[in-house]
Amino acid sequence: EAGVAQSPRYKIIEKRQSVAFWCNPISGHATLYWYQQILGQGPKLLIQFQNNGVVDDSQLPKDRFSAERLKGVDSTLKIQPAKLEDSAVYLCASSDGSTSSYNEQFFGPGTRLTVL
Amino acid sequence: GQNIDQPTEMTATEGAIVQINCTYQTSGFNGLFWYQQHAGEAPTFLSYNVLDGLEEKGRFSSFLSRSKGYSYLLLKELQMKDSASYLCAVRAYYKLSFGAGTTVTVRA
Numbered sequence: 001e002a003g004v005a006q007s008p009r010y011k012i013i014e015k016r017q018s019v020a021f022w023c024n025p026i027s028g029h030a031t032l033y034w035y036q037q038i039l040g041q042g043p044k045l046l047i048q049f050q051n052n053g054v055v056d057d058s059q060l061p062k063d064r065f066s067a068e069r070l071k072g073v074d075s076t077l078k079i080q081p082a083k084l085e086d087s088a089v090y091l092c093a094s095s096d097g098s099t100s101s102y103n104e105q106f107f108g109p110g111t112r113l114t115v116l
Numbered sequence: 117g118q119n120i121d122q123p124t125e126m127t128a129t130e131g132a133i134v135q136i137n138c139t140y141q142t143s144g145f146n147g148l149f150w151y152q153q154h155a156g157e158a159p160t161f162l163s164y165n166v167l168d169g170l171e172e173k174g175r176f177s178s179f180l181s182r183s184k185g186y187s188y189l190l191l192k193e194l195q196m197k198d199s200a201s202y203l204c205a206v207r208a209y210y211k212l213s214f215g216a217g218t219t220v221t222v223r224a
Contacts, residue, residue, distance in 0.1 A: 004158075043203075091158060098150050104164070
């Protein structure tokens with residue numbers, strides 16, 4: 001079974017530029033998550049989708065970050081304009097969205113963003 | 117939100133045992149996860165506890181006490197490949213919140 005795919009793996013941009021990340025979850029997984037992981041910290045949830053609807057985006061800086069999940073499969077996360085403090089690894093994860101107690105999240109390899 | 121605390125770093129010798137503690141404060145608790153994350157890689161699932169007690173899976177065991185808001189991950193027979201960051205994550209209202217992680221260094 002293929003895992004969660006993300007691209008690009010690395011991105012370097014200057015502040016005030018725009019950037020977009022792409023995620024393809026595990027086939028059949030209804031729930032998709034975007035996390036931001038700053039060096040030395042644990043992942044922080046930015047947004048959670050259930051199919052193509054947003055479940056939680058309470059920690060998404062909506063003045064500069066946006067995300068969509070068209071057709072309930074692939075997702076893109078965009079930052080416009082980027083700030084220095086956005087330098088981090090952006091992780092995408094997916095789960096089958098079941099309401100059972102387990103509902104393990106599977107993570108992609110991440111995109112390492114450096115803002116200069 | 118959740119307040120999740122775990123030690124920043126731990127060092128142990130190959131073949132030894134290490135215990136990583138995690139304390140948390142939350143409402144709406146419905147599970148605690150441990151993830152392993154090697155440098156530059158994505159987190160991978162290690163264990164899950166939702167009821168009090170010990171869950172054993174090979175060389176790794178995880179314990180949970182909901183009344184104390186406490187969990188630990190026990191790594192036995194340490195190997196060099198176990199050098200990684202170990203993340204404690206608490207699920208509350210079906211949202212996962214991570215601790216900052218404990219970096220474990222295994223020495224020969």
